[in-house]
Amino acid sequence: MTSKSLLQKIDAILPQTQCTKCGYDGCKPYAQALVQQEASINRCPPGGSQGIQQLATLLQVPVLPLDPECGPEIPLQVAVIDEAHCIGCTLCIRACPVDAIIGANKFMHTVDPQLCTGCDLCVAPCPVDCISMVDANRTWTTADANAARDRHEQRAARLLKLSLQEEARLNQKSIQTATHSEELASLPTPPQPSGNEKTAEQLKKEAIALALQRARERRQQGIKKGPATP
Ligand code: SF4
Numbered sequence: 001m002t003s004k005s006l007l008q009k010i011d012a013i014l015p016q017t018q019c020t021k022c023g024y025d026g027c028k029p030y031a032q033a034l035v036q037q038e039a040s041i042n043r044c045p046p047g048g049s050q051g052i053q054q055l056a057t058l059l060q061v062p063v064l065p066l067d068p069e070c071g072p073e074i075p076l077q078v079a080v081i082d083e084a085h086c087i088g089c090t091l092c093i094r095a096c097p098v099d100a101i102i103g104a105n106k107f108m109h110t111v112d113p114q115l116c117t118g119c120d121l122c123v124a125p126c127p128v129d130c131i132s133m134v135d136a137n138r139t140w141t142t143a144d145a146n147a148a149r150d151r152h153e154q155r156a157a158r159l160l161k162l163s164l165q166e167e168a169r170l171n172q173k174s175i176q177t178a179t180h181s182e183e184l185a186s187l188p189t190p191p192q193p194s195g196n197e198k199t200a201e202q203l204k205k206e207a208i209a210l211a212l213q214r215a216r217e218r219r220q221q222g223i224k225k226g227p228a229t230p
Pocket residue numbers: 014015016017018019020021022023024025026027028030043044045046047
């Protein structure tokens with residue numbers, strides 16, 4: 001079996017909640033770590049004992065108990081926002097890995113329970129603690145997992161596109177700044193006073209000194225001549 005098809009088979013077993021409780025940044029990275037034999041099969045609480053059993057069979061390794069470091073196996077939950085207290089900060093939207101939260105800046109937010117994977121990643125960022133996790137009263141199906149995978153991949157593609165657009169915008173801006181600097185550098189340099197040229201201030205001082213000198217001389221000449229006769 002090629003490593004690509006093994007990756008796909010492992011990923012198909014994982015529940016796609018994208019909760020990161022396995023210690024990886026989603027189900028696909030955990031699947032890759034399993035392909036590379038860098039992780040053990042017992043790190044997915046949403047998949048629980050059934051998921052561990054399926055991974056053990058696929059990878060032909062012994063069954064292990066769920067690693068308590070990753071959290072307990074619990075029934076499917078769903079996030080609920082107390083809309084009366086929501087301040088519309090959008091932090092939960094940014095945290096949701098499958099775009100299950102609907103809202104806009106400064107408007108109340110709400111969770112679509114059919115899209116919510118129960119990952120609880122939106123709870124911690126909420127600054128007013130108005131998100132709680134409650135029992136979903138349903139089971140997570142393969143169709144749910146496939147839909148969550150699609151939504152997660154669409155979100156990742158959208159974020160990558162936005163990031164590339166922002167990078168292109170910043171590059172364009174730095175090119176414009178560099179071009180402007182080059183244009184300034186190519187302008188003729190204004191004439192600078194040489195060491196021999198006198199500044200206007202020096203000329204003014206010299207004119208005053210000369211006028212004072214002449215006034216002194218005239219006074220001296222007046223003293224030597226004595227007082228003028230009427
Ligand atoms: S469901 Fe959560 S714990 Fe399981 S593989 Fe996906 S991200 Fe990891």
